[in-house]
Amino acid sequence: MNHMKHWRIGNPITTGAIQTDIPLQPKLDLLSGDLIQSAPKKSPSTLDSATSTLDSATPTITLTYALAPTDQVLGLGQNLGGINKRGRTYTSYCTDDPHHTEDKTALYGAHNLIVIVGETAELIYIDFPGAVTFDVGFTVPDRLTITVHGDSTDIYTMSDKSASLCFQAFRKLIGKPYMPPKWAFGYFQSRWGYKSEQDLLTVQKQFADNQIPLEGIYVDIDYMERFKDFTVDTANYPDFKGLVGRFKQSHQYLIPIIDAGVKIEKGYPVYEEGLKGDHFVMDPSGKPYVAAVWPGRVHFPDFLRPETRAWFGDWYRYLIDQGIEGIWNDMNEPAIFYDEVGLAGAIDKAIESKGKNLDIDSYFALGDAFKGLSNQEAYYKRMQHRYEGQVVSNHKVHNLYGSFMTQSAFEGFAKHLPNRRPLILSRASHTGMHKYSGIWTGDNSSWWSHLALNVRMMPSLSMMGFLYSGADTGGFGGHASAELLSRWLQFSVFTPLLRNHAALGTRAQEPYEFSPDHTAINRQLISIRYRLLPFLYSEFLKAYHEDALLFKPLSLVFPGGRASQIDDQIMLGDSVMLVPVISANQTGRIVHLPEPMDLVCLTETGETVTAYKAGDVYIPYPISGVQFFLRQGHMIPLVQTALNTAGLSKSVVTWAGALGDDAKTTKTLGYTWYDDDGISQDVLELGPQYEQCQIAIQSDGSVQTKLNDSKHQLVTAHGPKRVL
Numbered sequence: 001m002n003h004m005k006h007w008r009i010g011n012p013i014t015t016g017a018i019q020t021d022i023p024l025q026p027k028l029d030l031l032s033g034d035l036i037q038s039a040p041k042k043s044p045s046t047l048d049s050a051t052s053t054l055d056s057a058t059p060t061i062t063l064t065y066a067l068a069p070t071d072q073v074l075g076l077g078q079n080l081g082g083i084n085k086r087g088r089t090y091t092s093y094c095t096d097d098p099h100h101t102e103d104k105t106a107l108y109g110a111h112n113l114i115v116i117v118g119e120t121a122e123l124i125y126i127d128f129p130g131a132v133t134f135d136v137g138f139t140v141p142d143r144l145t146i147t148v149h150g151d152s153t154d155i156y157t158m159s160d161k162s163a164s165l166c167f168q169a170f171r172k173l174i175g176k177p178y179m180p181p182k183w184a185f186g187y188f189q190s191r192w193g194y195k196s197e198q199d200l201l202t203v204q205k206q207f208a209d210n211q212i213p214l215e216g217i218y219v220d221i222d223y224m225e226r227f228k229d230f231t232v233d234t235a236n237y238p239d240f241k242g243l244v245g246r247f248k249q250s251h252q253y254l255i256p257i258i259d260a261g262v263k264i265e266k267g268y269p270v271y272e273e274g275l276k277g278d279h280f281v282m283d284p285s286g287k288p289y290v291a292a293v294w295p296g297r298v299h300f301p302d303f304l305r306p307e308t309r310a311w312f313g314d315w316y317r318y319l320i321d322q323g324i325e326g327i328w329n330d331m332n333e334p335a336i337f338y339d340e341v342g343l344a345g346a347i348d349k350a351i352e353s354k355g356k357n358l359d360i361d362s363y364f365a366l367g368d369a370f371k372g373l374s375n376q377e378a379y380y381k382r383m384q385h386r387y388e389g390q391v392v393s394n395h396k397v398h399n400l401y402g403s404f405m406t407q408s409a410f411e412g413f414a415k416h417l418p419n420r421r422p423l424i425l426s427r428a429s430h431t432g433m434h435k436y437s438g439i440w441t442g443d444n445s446s447w448w449s450h451l452a453l454n455v456r457m458m459p460s461l462s463m464m465g466f467l468y469s470g471a472d473t474g475g476f477g478g479h480a481s482a483e484l485l486s487r488w489l490q491f492s493v494f495t496p497l498l499r500n501h502a503a504l505g506t507r508a509q510e511p512y513e514f515s516p517d518h519t520a521i522n523r524q525l526i527s528i529r530y531r532l533l534p535f536l537y538s539e540f541l542k543a544y545h546e547d548a549l550l551f552k553p554l555s556l557v558f559p560g561g562r563a564s565q566i567d568d569q570i571m572l573g574d575s576v577m578l579v580p581v582i583s584a585n586q587t588g589r590i591v592h593l594p595e596p597m598d599l600v601c602l603t604e605t606g607e608t609v610t611a612y613k614a615g616d617v618y619i620p621y622p623i624s625g626v627q628f629f630l631r632q633g634h635m636i637p638l639v640q641t642a643l644n645t646a647g648l649s650k651s652v653v654t655w656a657g658a659l660g661d662d663a664k665t666t667k668t669l670g671y672t673w674y675d676d677d678g679i680s681q682d683v684l685e686l687g688p689q690y691e692q693c694q695i696a697i698q699s700d701g702s703v704q705t706k707l708n709d710s711k712h713q714l715v716t717a718h719g720p721k722r723v724l
């Protein structure tokens with residue numbers, strides 16, 4: 001194995017992503033071709049040019065790699081495109097863009113990891129806080145061009161025989177991920193527009209009346225007083241603390257939102273304290289920078305300063321004191337509707353246009369002046385941070401903002417709720433933020449293509465260490481159909497974050513909002529999540545401790561062949577292959593089986609296992625129940641469902657096992673079952689806690705087990721259920 005190499009160009013700004021000290025390679029001189037000479041010669045994907053325009057006003061550093069026709073390019077975390085990133089361009093520049101259409105190049109995360117998989121696997125990680133673009137065989141099909149928009153950067157490279165080894169090495173480089181509490185694996189309901197305490201109680205009651213499991217409700221900006229962080233609108237939420245307590249008595253959690261911008265309002269304590277403590281990002285004249293988000297004009301805390309992180313982190317105590325144990329940090333790219341200069345420019349344009357005969361050019365220019373008001377690069381250039389002893393524009397360190405906000409939340413929770421794992425989600429992220437929280441995939445839409453995108457994105461997020469993640473199930477923007485929601489649930493029951501969330505003004509998409517038949521279908525799907533939950537938690541812990549991927553592309557497990565091209569089937573852990581239905585009006589789908597596998601079909605209370613041969617097969621996949629394939633020689637635990645994680649128990653365990661075609665010879669099925677107390681932080685430092693479970697079936701049909709003292713049964717494709 002080749003070890004990770006660390007290169008440096010110029011004087012880079014620290015990103016905080018790297019946790020392991022890798023000695024620097026001798027000073028890198030781009031023009032002498034150092035980086036090129038260091039690249040492995042045998043590999044088809046060698047770095048073949050590295051250039052820079054360091055003297056220009058907008059310096060860039062460009063690395064170009066040759067791609068062989070069959071090379072796959074993996075990585076880039078939260079972005080659009082396929083699992084194999086070839087044929088597209090991507091930008092790492094955290095962006096609040098709710099329209100994740102095909103033509104976009106950036107989402108909310110900045111994840112600069114690329115692994116080129118050919119005869120060997122070549123890893124390139126660009127440790128840089130500003131914009132980076134990746135042209136992955138788009139302009140020139142056999143070229144990968146990485147452009148760093150700055151004059152200084154750190155670069156990490158390594159070469160190994162498999163992509164899995166590269167990803168594992170990368171995870172060691174960036175450190176252990178955030179570990180959520182076990183209850184964070186439950187089902188959560190959310191909606192922008194639950195206006196009052198009464199709305200939340202109605203949702204809770206509907207779930208209870210319909211016997212649908214519910215772990216908690218996310219509480220969107222509606223709970224705040226005029227969208228001010230760390231306030232509660234007491235007219236609509238008269239007793240927030242009491243409400244949180246009542247939910248907790250039912251073993252349910254409320255997860256409020258916190259936005260990056262702090263409303264400018266005299267007498268509002270967060271604003272007043274922020275001003276007094278000099279905590280806000282400045283404008284070029286040294287005054288607090290003014291921009292607008294939900295509450296109108298805001299200042300942004302300068303999360304890049306440790307003092308500001310500590311100050312803002314302490315404010316989470318306002319919620320913790322009311323019983324809150326989870327939070328979602330939002331609008332932290334940061335999202336900006338407009339700033340003073342931007343808005344004035346657009347208004348001037350409108351005034352200038354008054355009374356004029358607007359032709360094709362001037363009409364569109366007028367529209368664009370307003371349509372393009374949000375999130376302009378010019379705003380980020382005006383915002384000034386104080387970071388590591390220098391004043392630096394947000395544009396140069398743009399991708400760090402959301403991560404540092406979330407670090408502030410993590411540290412605030414650690415201080416005020418010691419040794420208890422909180423649920424933390426962030427929308428914006430940079431590599432390395434995985435230490436502090438999970439991410440959701442942002443404002444998707446109720447589109448089938450976004451269900452497919454969710455499937456493709458999960459492995460890429462695992463590669464970046466964002467294990468706790470998932471999409472807004474059912475879609476955030478637009479109107480969900482009953483069918484889309486149920487199909488999405490059939491996939492999301494496997495993602496660590498399972499949250500149904502929707503935008504203001506969209507059709508109600510709670511699981512009971514369609515028809516009685518669909519309520520029953522959704523109840524069954526969510527109940528199945530709870531049957532799978534101890535298994536999912538175990539796989540998550542395994543990925544945590546072993547620096548492994550939780551979700552993997554098929555190509556990592558079945559390299560070469562057709563499996564490498566498939567991106568609507570993914571692996572969960574080592575044994576489960578997910579085969580979701582991702583288009584409308586289907587009663588099944590074609591599945592590619594790279595090897596013989598067993599199909600497991602789950603209902604709320606039952607399960608069947610059917611052996612399949614390798615090849616392409618059509619499987620019926622009805623809208624009710626959950627199906628997946630299990631690799632032969634593996635088994636996974638299923639428990640009895642419950643209405644929340646507090647109700648789960650391991651006292652009765654059903655093992656779904658895949659014995660293989662020739663069940664007559666002795667077979668041993670095994671599972672390493674990871675678990676812990678599900679809530680404390682320090683338990684993670686003890687190292688992995690697991691039980692080795694084994695069932696050996698002798699050729700005469702007798703069974704030997706090494707299992708805990710629960711009641712067990714084994715379900716396989718061969719013969720009836722065995723009670724062990």
Ligand code: GLC
Nearest residue numbers: 192220221330427442443503
């Ligand atoms: C952003 C978030 C979304 C939230 C909305 C209102 O768009 O991404 O999840 O509902 O803001 O707070």
